[in-house]
Amino acid sequence: MKWLARYWGLLTLVVLVVAWWVGGVQPAILLTLSLITAVYFFFRAPAWCGAVNRDGTLCRRNAKGALMGCSYRQHKWQKLKMTFVPHGWRRLNRGLWVTPREGMTTLAGLASVTSAIAAAITLALR
Ligand SMILES: [Zn+2]
Secondary structure (H helix, E strand, O other): OHHHHHHHHHHHHHHHHHHHHHOOOOHHHHHHHHHHHHHHHHHHOEEEOOOEOOOOOEOOOEEEOOOOOOOOHHHHHHHHHHHHOHHHHHHHHHHHOOOHHHHHHHHHHHHHHHHHHHHHHHHHOO
16 A cells, blocks of 8 residues: 555546536535645645755756755755745646656646645635
8 A cells, every 4th residue: 555655646647637527526626626626636645845955957856746845955955945835836837747757746736736626716706
């Protein structure tokens, strides 16, 4: 079950896609699933750190999620700061697409957020 502990977000993502595809699923359930999936991809999924090192290269140590840094406290702080400071977005953005895997993690995270917004709107319009 080690695989499941690391990659459970992929399962919730698949369930989410199927739920939208099939339709008729309660928006509250869609919203919950979307949020859980978004949290997974932004904060839990195995990914590279992607913070900028002192020499300008990108850190390739293992990290959790598209928005979290590796075990270096400075990198965690750097990514967190970049998320909340608009002019840091371009630098953060570089780290989000380092490899296809990081790109997929970022895309899946963004898709989950979009899905959460769509579900919230559906809920509000009822
Ligand atoms: Zn790092």
